[in-house]
Amino acid sequence: MNNSYRPTRRTFIRQAACAALGTSGLLSTIWDLRKLSAATAVGDYKALVCLFLYGGNDANNVLIPNDTSFYNTYASARGSLAIARNSLRPLSILQGDGRNYGFHPDLTSLANLFNQGKLTMVANVGTLVAPTTRNDYINGTAAVPINLFSHEDQSVQWMTSVPDRGDIRTGWGGRAADLVASLNSNSRVSLALSIAGTNTFEVGNTVVPYLISPDGSLGLHGLGESTNDQIRIDGFKRLLALPHNNLFEQVYSDTMSRSIAENEVLSNALAGVSVNTQFPDTDLGKQLAMVSKLIAARTNLGMQRQIFFVAVGGYDTHGDQLAAQSGLLQELSGGMNAFYNATVELGVEQSVTTFTASDFGRTLPTNGGGSDHGWGSHQFVMGGSVIGNRLYGSFPTLAVNGPDDTEDGRWIPTTSVDEFSATLARWFGVAASDMATVFPNIGRFANPNLGFLR
């Protein structure tokens, strides 16, 4: 009865809803005035992998205090959501805030990677218009991101890194890609590849992301088969090439034509590579397995820079959180661990950096069975270039109405998405002089480089 059903991954990602004022965008305007100036050496290779956890991951239960009194504070505040202390996966932290922490018990592999210095966390990161204190927030004197606590807006703002504008259509990954695209001069395929459908993160002013399924790129049925099939497909190409006054027709035609051409390039490139690392048979495992193949095919594809987007949904744990998050974190830990191993197999572990992002964190108190939409949250960074065995950012005071709280156990971020992302972008090769192009608000924040990458 149910053999044909499998849970759909969240392929279709929402984008900025508020098309308010200002069609002439800030970033496109700046763009016209600038020259490319990516600071990179020819011959190197770097890839950024954005792993988006749709729904708002409850990181309060990912990075958990592991000192008696701080753990007790955590456990009493979380109530029925608290994770047992003896089940935590201890973390070996050489430098941090002087306290001990553990990972959620389903993050065994990621705890191992942490202890090997290949993975770290940045605490309490979130969308910020400018540095914001609790007093600013409570008194309403601080500008806050548009539509805080709304999935649609916050997930897109994580991708744009411009939370005070609703009309930004490009993501910071795409804007960084614009700057480095010239390094891939031989490539006929976009350097921004998504295994998880459309997303704002990879949309640049000039770079258009190319979407691939976990099974590879998709070709038209009948391609390379009978003469009649060839006649049909050739006729189709001519149909697509006709001029279209209607812009929807034009975009559909362009998308189909691009797909037909890129499928040819990718099929040829992927045919020549193999990755032996075993990936878990999960949605995320399949996506990351395809990313590893695309990295293995980098030379065939003519790529010196690549940006990947993968995503998992289901993190909106308003109810039945303990069970739901357990399954999600197992998938996350297994998939990320296999992916790290694959980069070691390919000899590119220092050239590939994977980071997580999510709509927002969640409330510290429970609503009974789960938690509600929050704000600041902790994020993973993984790869051979991570400066490991330490925690970054500032872990929040776990108290409702405490210094980091809005009012209901939703943390006011102490590190901005801009700072977190600019650190990644700098490693990727965006020059300091280009930072303000990619992150127009970066000048408002203290740390354009948080230092978690070599």
Add this chain to the structure above:
Amino acid sequence: MLLCPTVKRGQFQRIVIIAILLGTALSASAKKKPKPKTKLNAQFVSQSVPTTMVTGQNYSVSVTMFNSGTKAWSPTTVALSSQNPAGNSTWGLTSSGLLNSVASGVTQTFNFTVNAPSTPGTYNFQWRLTNASTPFGQLTQNVPIAVATPTPSPSPSPSPSATPSPTPGGNAPTVFIAHLRAQSDGSTGVGTAVLKLAADELSATVAFNFSNLSTPVTAKHVHGPADAGQSAGILFDLDTTPVRPDGTYLWVFAPVGTNSVADIVAAIKSGRTYFNIHTTNNPKGEILGFLNLAGGNESVPVPTPPPPLPNGTPTAQDAARFLNQCTCGATESTVQHVQQVGFSNFLDEQFAIPASSNLQWVDSHSSDPGWSDTMQGWWTLAISAPDQVRQRVAFALSEILVTSFNDGDLSDNGVAMSAYIDILSNGAFGNYRQLLQNVTLSPTMGVYLDMLGNDKADPDSGSHPNENYARELMQLFSIGLFQLNIDGSLALDGNALPIPTYDQSAVEGLAAVTTGWTFAGQSDFWNWNPNYRQQMQAFPEHHEPGTKQILNGVVIPANQGPSQDLNLALNTIFNHPNVGRFVGRQLIQRMVTSNPSPGYLYRVAGAFDNNGQGVRGDMKAVIKAILLDYDARGPGKTGQGAGKLREPVLRLTHLYRALHGQPSDGIFSFWIPDEFGEQPLNSPTVFNFFTPDYVAPGAIALAGLFSPELKITTETTVVAQANQVYEALFWEDIPLDLSTEETLSNDAAALVDLLNVKLMNGAMSSAMRQTLIDTINQMPVDDDWERARAAVWLVLNSPEYVVEK
């Protein structure tokens, strides 16, 4: 404990610096690289400075620079120095110094006070870093500042009640807003222009947006002085003024022709200037609006009525276009029927047909219905049920009032999703207020958005009511995030900003309202025996007892009980003026066009507000307003943004309806891969497969168009869709009737002409027709099977078919 983020970042910075030092030390010792020579450099980040000043006054300004070099800026030698010309003392100082060293990669803001010159005029404000007086790095962006003598009298205001709230210090600009609407026939353009008149009345800042224009923008101006309905010359030409980084234009007033600066200011303040945008097809202007003082509640112009539609028998093309908008696909027999009875009577007939029940269908096909049963029932009813308009409207509603199999608890729950789609099909022709209530009390929605089992706050555990349903009920199902004007455009406040419809406290209040509900037939609130066939029941002892403040400041009294609280809350939401505008727009998008004109939205929202007999929320009136409107029934649209993409699901239903799919057991069952992009009742999130406001980057964004379905139009989905059509035609697991196509196939032109009528409402271009004929003619003339299928495949994947106009 740490007290403020600044302190935390300081601590954090030390950690980072240690980390960097360690890393550098390690790599340096390992590689023995020579130390690179350090270099000074600087990047301009931003600045804050008034663009107008009063002679002799002091102003606080700030300039932010980024250390993009490899060397720290020393406080003893590095300073921000005046430029243009270098070293000038126009502003009372020549440089602003540093208190501390600024490391490489760090941003520094220089805050200082300037003193405006004593002589009126326009002066440059520009700076650059210097090291021992030698300039380095980027210049700041030059700002021409208009300096004027103080205005002796207080600034007059046309209407005291509409005075914008001044900020302390009286430096607030006065804001004027123009609602840009079509000035030429046939345009569906809409836009907003904002003019902020500086307090000193020496300059203004102008910004604008637009959407839905016919063709690319060629020019934009401010004109005046003129009264409404009159025209006048250009006062400010935006095309010759550089756009500033924030997308605005600075207008430093200067006499224009016979108009002095005082005349210009007087014209602005009396609402006698207008903004217009010209486009390729409308060189005399496409959209226009007078700039009126913003009060926060000013009304947009009432759209002019459209031309009358012709009476008489619809043509076959018109009938097919109508049926593709309001059913799951036109067929030869329904086209003939609509031609016989007319559009309105056809809708009345459809309104009278009882709903086909998906739950009944799955119950009669399975003792334990799961995902595949509900899906088979959905496709079978959509393709073959007689209540076609109801099925189509219910599908549209399922994309607004979203629940989905894509949820842990609902993933294989056929009863839950079949019962839910029945709520939508039963409510498709009822009242939206009742539909909102039925959706709210649906256990399927209760599970999907967590209202089911939502308990009152527990002070001991610190738990609070779940906000999920409360938020989405307002954001997605009824009123949206921002207040809308009568024509669906965004309402703006006195500062030209959108006005939120609710705040977090209203979400929390509504969350409290939605407590105390669980499955029907339970003896205990926590003892769940899932029952998806009946509405949820209330447990008053689990309902938040106190007062609750919801939308618009409405306070729900304490101790009313769950049903009464919900009733009051739903009435409050339903009566918000946004509902018809917000929901009406999405129904138009699902059926007719992605970019409804302001007039179309106004007429449809008006039908929602009042069906003609004083009833609000009558869905029959809304559906008739959408489908019988000039914008749906008038001449086919040829503009660059006309129509919408057919949803992938509806391309399949149309295929099987038009080509008479006949499964041997009467059940439409097929496997749709994820890559197809859309599958009914399987939205990835509560935000549907796409949002109504999605704007594809590139040409669509530049033309100011919304393009919801382009969200699922990707390199992957377009090919998967083409392959799904291929499998339907060439694998034919469900038999089709292609006998007429095969009979005609030795005459390529006749075959293509048949398909034009049958599948494309007769709207195929001659270029497409010729391409198809040439292609079919390359195939063997006696291969009727292949010729017929290739021709149908090409039509069903052609850009002209995929975009329904």
